[in-house]
Amino acid sequence: MSLHKEIRDAYDQVHAPDAVVERMKQELYQKGFHEDAEEVTWQVSEAPRLHIGRYAAYVAAVLTLTVGCGMAVWGLNKAELKPGKNVNSSYIVTDTTEAATEEYAENLS
Amino acid sequence: MLSSINETESDAYDLKARKIRMTGIGFAIVDKYKDLVYRTALTITGNTCDAEDVMQEVFFKYFRAHPQFDSDAHERSWIVSVTLNTGKNLIRSPWYRNRADVDPEEIPNEKTHAEQKSPVLNAVLSLPEKYRVAIYLHYYEGYSIREIAVMTKKTEAATAQYLARGRAKLRKKLGGVES
Numbered sequence: 001m002s003l004h005k006e007i008r009d010a011y012d013q014v015h016a017p018d019a020v021v022e023r024m025k026q027e028l029y030q031k032g033f034h035e036d037a038e039e040v041t042w043q044v045s046e047a048p049r050l051h052i053g054r055y056a057a058y059v060a061a062v063l064t065l066t067v068g069c070g071m072a073v074w075g076l077n078k079a080e081l082k083p084g085k086n087v088n089s090s091y092i093v094t095d096t097t098e099a100a101t102e103e104y105a106e107n108l109s
Numbered sequence: 110m111l112s113s114i115n116e117t118e119s120d121a122y123d124l125k126a127r128k129i130r131m132t133g134i135g136f137a138i139v140d141k142y143k144d145l146v147y148r149t150a151l152t153i154t155g156n157t158c159d160a161e162d163v164m165q166e167v168f169f170k171y172f173r174a175h176p177q178f179d180s181d182a183h184e185r186s187w188i189v190s191v192t193l194n195t196g197k198n199l200i201r202s203p204w205y206r207n208r209a210d211v212d213p214e215e216i217p218n219e220k221t222h223a224e225q226k227s228p229v230l231n232a233v234l235s236l237p238e239k240y241r242v243a244i245y246l247h248y249y250e251g252y253s254i255r256e257i258a259v260m261t262k263k264t265e266a267a268t269a270q271y272l273a274r275g276r277a278k279l280r281k282k283l284g285g286v287e288s
Contacts, residue, residue, distance in 0.1 A: 016147035020161045028136070028168065054219075
């Protein structure tokens with residue numbers, strides 16, 4: 001008998017144990033691979049994923065809004081409000097008829 | 110019943126279930142390739158207990174990966190390659206190398222399998238891993254040297270050498286079997 005035939009005959013006697021295969025099928029079923037008897041349809045459940053990118057974007061957006069609003073409030077409080085350049089000068093009232101104070105008079109003399 | 114199981118699972122674990130239609134695939138894939146995977150795993154690990162573990166891991170990998178294949182040959186090749194890699198990972202793991210050896214005669218299941226093994230199979234399994242894998246894939250599965258080289262990630266020359274040396278060792282062990 002040839003070596004080829006000997007090896008073929010030897011391996012033909014090797015089969016996966018039925019008990020092990022059945023146990024494996026049960027474990028596959030429990031892990032989320034379900035078989036529908038009517039049509040061969042499989043329900044595959046996905047483990048929940050941690051969407052790190054989505055959370056990071058959310059946190060970044062909230063931080064940006066908070067910091068932006070805070071800086072705006074702080075800036076408004078610190079701002080020195082001045083009249084604009086285009087304010088009409090005719091509205092500025094200067095009383096030139098008021099008498100000079102004593103101190104001013106002393107200085108003049 | 111299945112829908113209630115799915116609803117319970119999704120409620121309990123907040124799983125996002127997706128329905129995949131895999132007509133003709135499923136446990137049918139297990140029935141189709143169980144012997145191929147088991148034989149390949151037995152060849153690479155050399156014992157039935159580890160072969161069973163490898164077989165289970167291979168099918169779990171299959172269902173997790175949901176690979177798409179062009180043909181049956183492509184699918185078969187994928188299964189064999191994954192089995193070889195899983196078996197290699199197992200026998201090269203520190204846990205495997207540092208575990209205590211137990212006499213197979215002391216394990217009832219292993220003893221039964223050992224008694225059932227033919228002398229030729231025992232001779233093949235007693236060869237070094239690279240030789241027995243090459244011999245099994247070439248002589249039993251019918252893969253060419255080029256295909257074995259691709260699957261085992263070796264060169265064709267190396268694969269041919271493993272095959273020739275394995276064949277010579279096997280002939281020596283079996284005591285002059287005709288080629």
